[in-house]
Amino acid sequence: MDSPIKFTIEKKAGAKENKLLRAGIVHTPHGNIETPAFAVVGTKATVKAITPEELKAISVEVMLANTYHLHLRPGSEVIRKAGGLHKFAGWQGPMMTDSGGFQVFSLGEAFGKGITKITSHKEILEEQKENIADKERPEPVAKITDDGVYFKSYIDGHNEYLTPEKSIEIQHNLGADIIFAFDECTSPHASYEYQKEALERTHKWAKRCIDYHKSKPNAENQALFGVVQGGKYEDLRKIAAKEIASLPFDGFGIGGSFSKEDIGTAVRWVNEILPEDKPRHLFGIGEPSDIFAGVENGCDLFDCVAPTRNARNGALCTKDGRINIYNAKYREDFSPVDAGCECYTCKNFTKAYLSHLFYSKEILANTLASIHNVYFIVQMLKNIRKSILSGDFEAYKKRFLTEYYGMK
């Protein structure tokens, strides 16, 4: 069966020190994604506070929605009856859905613990020292078996059971252009032994996802990506990459946890093994330095809630780093958030106005801030792409990171 998507590589960086950097195009049934690209997150079939029209105006190419959330509400059957996610959400461009596997992590081991996907070695050492595991913590609301995962609904507490087949079934109802195999996203605090066991489970699930997917007519219109896990362990990441690469997936997701210090290295372990001719999505990474590391090491697609979540908290991106719009100095600052930025927010409003909206808790604060932050990150990816095509990636990276994080 032909893949519903095509991936063409336009340019490989080719420098001897880096064979992974590339720019390409993912051709999907709902249009092209020029890579490297940033997918905006529309968890519940809406990018928080932004209309699809506004997303188009800020050159967003692709949206990622969330299988688990949409399964709980409104239910994937409702979306199927609506004619699929594109119609339902009024977004005509390419769409992805994750598999629900990330909720195994966020609602399971990590639930209520403030554990994030990216940790520093220091953090982990400190946690071991303090033996935080013994402290009082909420019960996880996800429990894993070899067959699937039990969840408690965050809406009304009823029990849900997700299996690889169920995840694919839901994703077929949703009808995104790119869907992902159901996987177990482990905690960075899990032991090596546990990570290994989880990886074996993820690989069995990967095969079940392919079998179920291929047996259904939707396989013609929806590309299935396999997910590479393995935490921060080189051998596990490489085993995972080999295993997932050997299966007939249309592309790949790289999931799970990373050490802050060497996210690029971990991605490289994987991408040196994955076949070059299929696109690679790095899950949940939105910090500019991490995106540069991902691109540099062969990733084509990214997604993260950070741009919109930060926006709603008043943390706005500028080329000179993030600013906190609540800072008193912005109350009478009549310049745009980021000088020279071409987004609707910066072309029409000042920091003083945004400050006023945030202090007044006006809904428009969320919209204008989110438009700006999403534009910023999408534009960064577009500039990265341009720099790859023109052979200037290293220079662009250096300039961007120096300005964004300050001279150091």
Next chain:
Amino acid sequence: MDSPIKFTIEKKAGAKENKLLRAGIVHTPHGNIETPAFAVVGTKATVKAITPEELKAISVEVMLANTYHLHLRPGSEVIRKAGGLHKFAGWQGPMMTDSGGFQVFSLGEAFGKGITKITSHKEILEEQKENIADKERPEPVAKITDDGVYFKSYIDGHNEYLTPEKSIEIQHNLGADIIFAFDECTSPHASYEYQKEALERTHKWAKRCIDYHKSKPNAENQALFGVVQGGKYEDLRKIAAKEIASLPFDGFGIGGSFSKEDIGTAVRWVNEILPEDKPRHLFGIGEPSDIFAGVENGCDLFDCVAPTRNARNGALCTKDGRINIYNAKYREDFSPVDAGCECYTCKNFTKAYLSHLFYSKEILANTLASIHNVYFIVQMLKNIRKSILSGDFEAYKKRFLTEYYGMK
């Protein structure tokens, strides 16, 4: 001194039973308002949940912002430094600011009592019977003297003192095209004697507003409207209309409380006295039947928070009346909110999607619902205008009200 605005009447209905109905154009320094027209309310220099770009797309012509709120935050000096309200809020069309007088009512006598501007006789009789005044109630946060009004700030409780001069000063800082004289908006529960006393105060304040306004350079760019009060009493309304009409205002606001049963009659008392060649704004009226009554009796401009407030509560306007989007039957209703509606929301989204957004408490719910409700009311006024110009007002009114409120 020439008025900064011009009002041209395009057509008077002329029917012998109605000499007040008219369509016209208010020419302001920031563009024309084709009347009758609905002004959207942007209390804090933003129409809640809608961008100025979206307002333009749904043909909104004029925005009303709130003097008292903007005085408290961000402060009118900030807006003056920003270059005025138009620049600050990114709204290039005509703007109005109210005078703060309405807050004398809402933060004074009416505070915490659930008293609305429009009451039925039944309501008032019931209140008198129950002697609600004796019940435990929050202290009013506005107190009135002949010179001005003391307010407690709703933000931090500090004392504010607003006088006619101060209100005009603030409105000059804000820089709207149309500003209003500072008035006392009384409660519908106030006695005749109190209404009379308040009216005398309002008329003294009207003169002070004119004097102060004319002494400042802004008078060249900002039109000052006088406000007719008088509650539900015919003699007071007529006294007020004569008094305000005799002063050199550029137009008029009709404020205060009305009896639900005869809002049209009360407006007629006033408009039969006010000079024909100046525009008349009816404050805070948004219910379709009340707007028809206002138009029919000579009002040109309207404003109300109802369309946006209702929208945020999930109450959406359709030609067949208001619907509650939370109703279970809409969860799988894949038709637009109002069939045939040309707004962004109806052209791109279904009731099922809006239901999902409301149940999910997504910010986009507010935006899409507000866009629809504002479009609905703006469109209703545009159709009213068309019907006046084509001589079909009575037929349009009958058809609209029959469909909207059901056959009765």
